[in-house]
Amino acid sequence: MPGTISEKILARASARPRVTPGEVVEAKVDIALSHESARLAIRAFRELGVKKVWDRRKIVQLFDHRVPAECEETASVHQMIREFVREQKLENFYDLNEGVCHQVLPEMGHVRPGQLIVGTDSHTTTHGAFGAFATGIGATEMAAVWATGELWLKVPESIMIRTHGRLKKGVSAKDLAIYLAGMLGAEGADYKAVEYRGKAITQMSIGSRMTLCNMAMEMGAKAAIMEPDRKTFAFLKGRAKGRLLPVKADKGARYEFDILVDIDHLEPMVACPHSVANMVKATDVEGTEIQQAVLGSCTNGRLEDLEAAARVLKRKKVHRGVRLIVVPASREVYLDALRTGLGGARAGGRVESILEILVRAGALVENPGCGPCLGAHQGVLAPGESCISTTNRNFRGRMGSSEANIYLASPATVAASAL
Amino acid sequence: MDMKGAGWILRGRALVLGDDINTDLIIAGRYCKGADPKELARHVFESLDGKLAARIRKGDIIVAGRNFGCGSSREQAPLALKAAGVGAIAAESFARIFFRNALNIGLPVLAIPHVRKKIKEGERVTVDIGKGELAVPRTGHRRAGRPLPPFLLEMLEDGGLVPHLRRRLKRDGKI
Numbered sequence: 001m002p003g004t005i006s007e008k009i010l011a012r013a014s015a016r017p018r019v020t021p022g023e024v025v026e027a028k029v030d031i032a033l034s035h036e037s038a039r040l041a042i043r044a045f046r047e048l049g050v051k052k053v054w055d056r057r058k059i060v061q062l063f064d065h066r067v068p069a070e071c072e073e074t075a076s077v078h079q080m081i082r083e084f085v086r087e088q089k090l091e092n093f094y095d096l097n098e099g100v101c102h103q104v105l106p107e108m109g110h111v112r113p114g115q116l117i118v119g120t121d122s123h124t125t126t127h128g129a130f131g132a133f134a135t136g137i138g139a140t141e142m143a144a145v146w147a148t149g150e151l152w153l154k155v156p157e158s159i160m161i162r163t164h165g166r167l168k169k170g171v172s173a174k175d176l177a178i179y180l181a182g183m184l185g186a187e188g189a190d191y192k193a194v195e196y197r198g199k200a201i202t203q204m205s206i207g208s209r210m211t212l213c214n215m216a217m218e219m220g221a222k223a224a225i226m227e228p229d230r231k232t233f234a235f236l237k238g239r240a241k242g243r244l245l246p247v248k249a250d251k252g253a254r255y256e257f258d259i260l261v262d263i264d265h266l267e268p269m270v271a272c273p274h275s276v277a278n279m280v281k282a283t284d285v286e287g288t289e290i291q292q293a294v295l296g297s298c299t300n301g302r303l304e305d306l307e308a309a310a311r312v313l314k315r316k317k318v319h320r321g322v323r324l325i326v327v328p329a330s331r332e333v334y335l336d337a338l339r340t341g342l343g344g345a346r347a348g349g350r351v352e353s354i355l356e357i358l359v360r361a362g363a364l365v366e367n368p369g370c371g372p373c374l375g376a377h378q379g380v381l382a383p384g385e386s387c388i389s390t391t392n393r394n395f396r397g398r399m400g401s402s403e404a405n406i407y408l409a410s411p412a413t414v415a416a417s418a419l
Numbered sequence: 420m421d422m423k424g425a426g427w428i429l430r431g432r433a434l435v436l437g438d439d440i441n442t443d444l445i446i447a448g449r450y451c452k453g454a455d456p457k458e459l460a461r462h463v464f465e466s467l468d469g470k471l472a473a474r475i476r477k478g479d480i481i482v483a484g485r486n487f488g489c490g491s492s493r494e495q496a497p498l499a500l501k502a503a504g505v506g507a508i509a510a511e512s513f514a515r516i517f518f519r520n521a522l523n524i525g526l527p528v529l530a531i532p533h534v535r536k537k538i539k540e541g542e543r544v545t546v547d548i549g550k551g552e553l554a555v556p557r558t559g560h561r562r563a564g565r566p567l568p569p570f571l572l573e574m575l576e577d578g579g580l581v582p583h584l585r586r587r588l589k590r591d592g593k594i
Binding site (some may be wrong): 222 | 439441442443444447448449452453454465466467485486489490491492493494495512514515516519520523524568570579580581584585588593594
């Protein structure tokens with residue numbers, strides 16, 4: 001019986017020859033990811049009364065939501081989690097030194113095609129870009145995973161999103177992601193595993209694929225998956241250890257529905273307050289006054305995103321009334337942006353690095369982490385303010401005041417808006 | 420107590436909400452550092468309606484539209500609702516992570532199509548957890564959705580994932 005990528009991964013994870021959508025399976029977890037959310041997971045783990053985690057090599061723990069600690073309570077949370085890490089001798093602990101969890105996970109080689117990855121973060125779907133089945137769970141669920149190494153999962157229906165054509169110059173994966181969220185709606189992919197296919201997908205960089213799979217969450221997706229290819233293996237080379245066992249969909253696999261999206265004419269898109277599905281063309285909201293612009297996050301905090309912004313901002317200045325906040329998604333991205341100029345040129349001498357371009361333009365560069373995305377710190381909004389951001393959510397009140405407005409867009413659009 | 424199909428019924432006032440009630444509306448990120456129930460209860464729904472938290476009474480039943488709980492995986496969302504006294508949530512549909520988190524902390528959730536039809540704000544309703552049904556005693560009006568599968572009802576009956584799993588681990592001699 002032919003299976004979709006998700007069906008095949010869940011079959012392998014539950015030691016079954018095949019599984020069908022709708023059935024509930026007990027699946028073994030390959031990687032369990034958490035950040036400050038571990039606080040509640042540890043509490044539940046203690047209540048369970050289990051002494052040791054099931055496999056200390058399969059847990060990845062770091063801090064990214066509030067780094068460095070913005071108040072005493074957070075500092076205590078970090079401290080408590082560090083103690084747990086020490087007690088359990090967890091092998092993959094990055095503290096606050098590396099950056100956003102969804103960027104660090106693949107960089108450190110913890111994402112592999114064909115795996116089942118769970119994380120206490122909804123944007124865990126990002127890792128489907130590498131051909132893994134990756135999904136978000138809550139803290140109590142994670143405690144159960146830590147205790148047993150498995151969880152029940154209802155096999156999702158798979159849906160296919162096929163692209164036709166190619167992205168125009170200046171149009172990026174983020175624009176496509178916003179377009180899809182607008183077309184399908186905030187629950188258009190609810191409980192489904194989205195599979196992406198098409199020439200444009202193959203032509204996308206790994207970073208852009210991550211952006212698409214990350215944003216699938218905003219359509220309610222359980223998972224978002226792409227078939228691994230040459231680019232996937234090239235990225236993982238030297239990072240992921242051991243043999244990689246990619247999973248491809250079988251010919252004749254059944255998808256609940258199959259959409260063909262023509263992207264030849266796709267233009268830069270913007271998601272307006274207060275829903276990701278509230279999409280318009282960027283030109284429709286041109287001229288809207290903003291006070292803050294954010295470039296960063298698990299959605300668009302990679303080198304290609306910083307570079308896209310640097311191209312727009314080179315030799316220009318951020319508007320006097322705008323705060324442009326740049327948050328590289330990881331230490332690796334930060335270093336690359338320090339050392340690389342536009343077009344991959346080595347920075348030095350007359351060649352300005354990407355970060356230099358951004359700083360000279362007037363950007364505020366912050367340490368790798370989630371930064372202002374969730375309104376915790378590093379760029380909170382006042383009542384009446386508007387922000388355009390490369391992050392993934394614009395719910396009312398998310399970045400601070402409930403009387404503030406958040407627009408979501410691509411790095412190029414955000415950079416252009418900051419001028 | 421054998422609940423499957425039998426009598427786990429909750430009674431309360433209907434707190435009627437719309438579609439796409441997301442996790443940032445339920446509890447803003449800035450309150451999600453920890454999970455002190457009193458703090459969470461105080462700030463529940465703040466970005467939606469600043470006065471709503473004070474109006475919620477113990478046992479209230481949320482009757483909502485589509486995609487309830489969409490957004491983040493933060494467990495503080497169902498925790499805040501439970502802490503505020505919400506007894507159960509009947510919505511037309513739920514976002515999956517929220518749905519699962521609610522069950523895990525022992526907060527009953529029921530997906531019932533068209534559940535908001537003919538329900539007045541504040542009206543007394545009853546929810547039959549085992550049957551997956553909401554009823555309005557005043558009018559006799561009833562709406563049913565697909566009931567939760569037995570293994571999830573069992574977990575809810577135990578009070579959530581932790582007590583349920585503890586029972587299983589003890590039985591298996593693992594703790």
